[in-house]
Amino acid sequence: MTAIFPSLHEFNLNNGLSSTREPIRRTLSKMKGMFHDQAAFEAQLSKGDALLYEFYDMGVPDSEKDVAYGTSITYPGKVGDEYHMTKGHFHTVIDTAEVYYCLRGHGYMMMETPEGETQWLEFLPGKAVYVPGRWAHRSINVHPTEPLVTFFAFPGNAGHDYGTIESKGFRKLMVERDGKPTVIDNPRWNG
C-alpha cells in the first residue's frame, strides 16, 4: 500500500480557484458536439477559444477507500440559447455517487440514468446536490454574470465515462426561453 500523508489545500471562497494546485481547463473547442446549436458553436469558436469551465483533480489514489475532491468553476454565458455547462459523465464504476456543494452563483445539476430517468436540481450558495450512483451528471451555469462554483467529492475509484454522453448526449437540455432557464428535450439525443 502506498503511504499517503495528510494534506492541506486552499480553495478561494469567491472564485473557487486553488493557490496550491493547477486546474484542468476546458475551453469551447473541447466541447465540440455538446451544444445543440452547432452553427452558434462554430460562430462563437471562430471568435476565440473561450474558457468554459475548470476543475481540480487533487491526485488522491484511485482506490474506493479514498475520496476525490475539489472545486469546479463554470463560467457564465451561452452557446446560442444553451447555457454554459460541463461535458458531463457517468462514472466508470457506474454505481459510485458524488456530492456537490454550491459556494457561489446560480445553476443546475442535470442528471439522468441509463434507463432514461431524468432529474435536475438547483444550485444556489449553501445548497448541496447528492448524485446517487448510476446517474450521469452535468453542471449548468444559468447566472448572467457570475461563475458557478461548487465543491465536489466522490470515491477515488469512480473514474469518468465521457464516451456515453459524447455519443448520445443528455436527454434534457437547459436553454433560455423568455429570459428564464427552461428544460427542453434534446432535439439531437441519440440513444
Ligand SMILES: O=P(O)(O)OC[C@H]1O[C@](O)(CO)[C@@H](O)[C@@H]1O
Ligand atoms: O468535464 P466534466 O464532465 O465536467 O468532468 C469534470 C467534473 O467532474 C468531476 O470529475 C467530478 O465528477 C469534477 O472534477 C468536475 O466537476
Ligand SMILES: [Fe+2]
Ligand atoms: Fe462525477
